[in-house]
Amino acid sequence: MxxxxxxxxxxxxxxxxxxxxxxxxxxxxxxxxxxxxxxxxxxxxxxxxxxxxxxxxxxxxxxxxxxxxxxxxxxxxxxxxxxxxxxxxxxxxxxxxxxxxxxxxxxxxxxxxxxxxxxxxxxxxxxxxxxxxxxxxxxxxxxxxxxxxxxxxxxxxxxxxxxxxxxxxxxxxxxxxxxxxxxxxxxxxxxxxxxxxxxxxxxxxxxxxxxxxxxxxxxxxxxxxxxxxxxxxxxxxxxxxxxxxxxxxxxxxxxxxxxxxxxxxxxxxxxxxxxxxxxxxAFWPARMQRLKTGPLVDAAQGAELWLDGGHNPAGGKAVAATLARMPARPTHLVCGMLNTKDVAGYLRPLAAQVADLHAVSIPGETATLPAEATRDAALSVGMKATTAESVRAAIEEIVAADPSARLLICGSLYLAGQVLRDNA
Missing domain, CATH: 3.40.1190.10 (Mur-like, catalytic domain)
Known part of the structure; x- marks a missing residue:
């Protein structure tokens, strides 16, 4: 930029x-x-x-x-x-x-x-x-x-x-x-x-x-x-x-x-x-926003790519309710959060709606939660979870295993901002 x-x-x-x-x-x-x-x-x-x-x-x-x-x-x-x-x-x-x-x-x-x-x-x-x-x-x-x-x-x-x-x-x-x-x-x-x-x-x-x-x-x-x-x-x-x-x-x-x-x-x-x-x-970015063009969309190779900045338990419930009403399709989370948030509380409502989670750290953010901690929180609420080096790496790993996936990048407005900059 x-x-x-x-x-x-x-x-x-x-x-x-x-x-x-x-x-x-x-x-x-x-x-x-x-x-x-x-x-x-x-x-x-x-x-x-x-x-x-x-x-x-x-x-x-x-x-x-x-x-x-x-x-x-x-x-x-x-x-x-x-x-x-x-x-x-x-x-x-x-x-x-x-x-x-x-x-x-x-x-x-x-x-x-x-x-x-x-x-x-x-x-x-x-x-x-x-x-x-x-x-x-x-x-x-x-x-x-x-x-x-x-x-x-x-x-x-x-x-x-x-x-x-x-x-x-x-x-x-x-x-x-x-x-x-x-x-x-x-x-x-x-x-x-x-x-x-x-x-x-x-x-x-x-x-x-x-x-x-x-x-x-x-x-x-x-x-x-x-x-x-x-x-x-x-x-x-x-x-x-x-x-x-x-x-x-x-x-x-x-x-x-x-x-x-x-x-x-x-x-x-x-x-x-x-x-x-x-x-x-009305338009409000990073609130269940469908990304349709850009380098990260290209990396998704035709899979749906969504972005949401919700980061607390109520936000997790809102995203889960939205996913429940979308057409049936395996949904994979790419999630990064701050260390001040109730991570398990955010992820718990989502557990029943997603196939798995790839945890990432938020680049350049001093208060980021380490990817490993986000992964462990996801495991604690019953999600299948792993870590990835970056959002792009997570997208590539998910699409390689499931070309028809729906991917949702979520967990933080700071992560959402980084994604919008990277995808510009």
């Missing part, structure tokens, strides 16, 4: 704080104030938190708003192939020259003080978004919610909490109620919140905080319902029923993500055309 000016600058910004993650809002508030509080000059914000489905839900909302002719900014993380993916301005990734400019401004305003990479790049996103006109800003929480660097807005137009499950316990708490409390930290006084499907323990925490703040909730199963019926998506809220095509993002879990997106669009007053655009036009 071509080296650009922002690469060196981003690499330098990684050195401004000894920790990758250090959850607090103090540094962020200080830096934004030094920058003139750009977050106060951006378009109305839809703030999205949750454990799973944030990116897909946001992608569907963006597709719906753009189908209605709106100009939309979007901020997501992490990126897959290039950092520029994190910041979308009126439908396009941030231009290189503008990225360099806002990063340099933020570094100057920070004056060498400790600042995490996510904090300073989030500040840069606010600066960029304050300078380009838009109708809405879609803002995805990086980690948690309460102390996340995105949580500096006094009054967004809407908040969304997608399904909450166990993940990032070292930062957010060991129990589901603790984690839900962190996610619910994005709720603001008087600001409506769309709530996706939740376990009761998580919903109780969200409802309690909403009651204290007077934040109206639009809760799945209470205020809106969504189902698949006869190959269609059926959504219903107090304004009536929508009969739409199924989401073009694959997997049964996308039905619920679509429901949250549709509730958001309906609450904001958008008509059925926007809702249909949300489910038919």
């Amino acid at each position: 071509q080296v650009v000016a922002s690469d060196a600058l981003l690499q330098h910004l990684l050195t401004l704080h000894p920790k990758v993650i250090d959850l607090t809002l103090d540094r962020m508030v200080r830096l934004l104030h030094a920058l003139g509080d750009p977050q106060e000059r951006i378009a109305p914000v839809i703030h999205v938190a949750g454990t799973n489905g944030k990116g897909s839900t946001q992608a569907m909302i963006r597709a719906g708003l753009e189908a209605a002719g709106e100009r939309v900014h979007a901020y997501t993380s992490p990126h897959l192939a290039r950092f520029h993916e994190r910041i979308r301005l009126a439908g396009e990734t941030i231009p290189e020259a503008m990225l360099v400019q806002v990063l340099e401004e933020c570094e100057t305003a920070n004056a060498g003080l400790p600042m995490t990479f996510f904090e300073i790049t989030t500040a840069a996103a606010f600066v960029a978004m304050s300078r380009v006109p838009a109708d809405h800003v879609l803002l995805e929480v990086g980690l948690g919610g309460r102390l996340d660097a995105t949580n500096v807005l006094a009054r967004p137009e809407l908040t969304i909490i997608t399904p909450v499950s166990i993940d990032h316990q070292q930062y957010l708490g060991e129990t589901l109620p603790e984690i839900a409390g962190e996610k619910a930290g994005i709720l603001k006084r008087g600001v409506p919140c769309v709530v996706g499907p939740q376990e009761e323990a998580a919903l109780e925490v969200i409802e309690a905080r909403a009651a204290r703040l007077g934040a109206p909730l639009l809760v799945h199963g209470q205020h809106w319902h969504v189902t698949e019926e006869r190959g269609r998506l059926v959504f219903q809220d107090e304004n009536g029923l929508l009969d739409l095509p199924l989401p073009n993002l694959p997997g049964p879990h996308q039905i619920m993500n679509a429901g949250a997106a549709l509730m958001a669009l309906r609450h904001l007053g958008y008509a059925e055309a926007a809702c249909e655009g949300a489910v038919t036009r």
Whole structure:
């Protein structure tokens, strides 16, 4: 990949704080104030938190708003192939020259003080978004919610909490109620919140905080319902029923993500055309994405090649449910994960759906789990498993033994990003 000016600058910004993650809002508030509080000059914000489905839900909302002719900014993380993916301005990734400019401004305003990479790049996103006109800003929480660097807005137009499950316990708490409390930290006084499907323990925490703040909730199963019926998506809220095509993002879990997106669009007053655009036009890479061209596809020699970045037990369940509904075909996993994840918990739901697993380490990632550890976790949940030197080597080994295979590369967004770069 071509080296650009922002690469060196981003690499330098990684050195401004000894920790990758250090959850607090103090540094962020200080830096934004030094920058003139750009977050106060951006378009109305839809703030999205949750454990799973944030990116897909946001992608569907963006597709719906753009189908209605709106100009939309979007901020997501992490990126897959290039950092520029994190910041979308009126439908396009941030231009290189503008990225360099806002990063340099933020570094100057920070004056060498400790600042995490996510904090300073989030500040840069606010600066960029304050300078380009838009109708809405879609803002995805990086980690948690309460102390996340995105949580500096006094009054967004809407908040969304997608399904909450166990993940990032070292930062957010060991129990589901603790984690839900962190996610619910994005709720603001008087600001409506769309709530996706939740376990009761998580919903109780969200409802309690909403009651204290007077934040109206639009809760799945209470205020809106969504189902698949006869190959269609059926959504219903107090304004009536929508009969739409199924989401073009694959997997049964996308039905619920679509429901949250549709509730958001309906609450904001958008008509059925926007809702249909949300489910038919959304694209979100590395979420059960079929790879159709590129060197890795060539190496697969006609076998199906899929990519998914899910990495926690709920993500494993979603992938397993998707595989269960696909046409019968031997499925082989190529899996690499981080050492902070519940590997057995992720793999356990998949065991009944796959023929075997080839474990790999994630190239260039210091927190990668060794391939041998991923293999051992797979063996512990009843999978047939081995290791491979690389994703490409795993593909070649699988195809040599089973030319009609379905291959799914999975386990980490960091691995997914490496695959997209290698397959470019």
